[in-house]
Structures are given as C-alpha cells and as structure tokens.
Amino acid sequence: MLEAPAIAALTILVLALFVGVEVISKVPPLLHTPLMSGSNAISGITVVGAILMAANQGENGTLATWFGFAAIVFATINVVGGFMVTNRMLAMFKPKKSKSEE
Template sequence: MEALFNFLVAQREIIYFILLAIFVGIEVIGGVPSVLHTPLMSGANAIHGVVVIGAIIVLLDTPIDHIGTLVLGAIAVVLGTINVVGGFVVTDRMLEMFKKK
C-alpha cells in the first residue's frame, strides 16, 4: 500500500496530465455530427494502436536469449501494427466517401 502511495505521489504530474487529457478527449469529441461517428470511432481506434510503441519497447529491452519474451513481443508488435495501419487506412477509406462532389 505504501509503495503504491509513494508511486502515486511520484507520478503526480502524470496524474494531472491524465486529468487534462480526459477533458481534452471529451472536448475534442463533443458536438461531432452523428454522420461522422463511425469514422471517428474508427480513427480513435487507430490512435489507441499507439500501444504498439509499448510492444516495440518490450522487444528493444529484452535480452536476445529470452526467446519466449521475444516471441510474445514480436506477436504484440504485429498485432499493434495491424491496429494502427488497418485503423488509419480503413478510416481514410470511409472519409474518402465524404468528399464533396
């Protein structure tokens, strides 16, 4: 418990950061016409693919002889990249249709 408490105190700047980011997220989405809800959900879906950076860090920080971790990390990178690339491409395809004639 104490360790957790200390951790939270040490991370207080990040906690402020999180609070502000939550409000930015709400502000950014608010007032969007429902026409754009699906592309927006899809675009947001691509953005949470940023988790792939975590998977890259796992691979970079794993010693070469930890085969198991390397395999899991590589799978994570593949899956995260699918999320990012697929997400952005499919959103672009959706939005392409909204272009003015």
C-alpha cells in the first residue's frame, strides 16, 4: 500500500482540485485568455523541481544536471513570460470611465 507521505500528497491534490474548480469557475469569459497565460505561469512552478535536479548532482550526475538545466530554462520562460504577458494583457482591460470620452 501507499505510505503516509503519498497519502498526504494525494489529500493535497484532491483538495487543491476542489479549490481550483471553485476559484476558476468565478473567472468571467472576458478574462479567459489572461487566465490561461497566468495559470501557465503558475504551472512554471516546476522550476522549483528543476533547480533541485540541476544543482544537487555533484560530480556523478552529468545527464541529470543537463536535463535539470534545460528544465530550468523552459520553466523560467513559462514563469517570466507567463506573468509578464498576463500583466501586459490585464493592463489593457479598462472600464468605460478611464477611457477618455472624447
């Protein structure tokens, strides 16, 4: 059977899925594109795993180190690109008032 940490992680997974469904259902279609790019940036959290892979191999883990390095690059593109492009998009959504009613 599964050991305790795995059960704890599964519990977290299930609860996070419920939170995700609750929270995301409230995002209006107006903001679905920023939602996708923003959630993409969040899935760049893999960078955390990539850092651990690239940086703790010592002398004997060449392939693991390089895979970790490549993963850092990809995940960082996700994080930086995702958050920046989302920010850029969201800055464009203005209410009627702020638009100069010439």
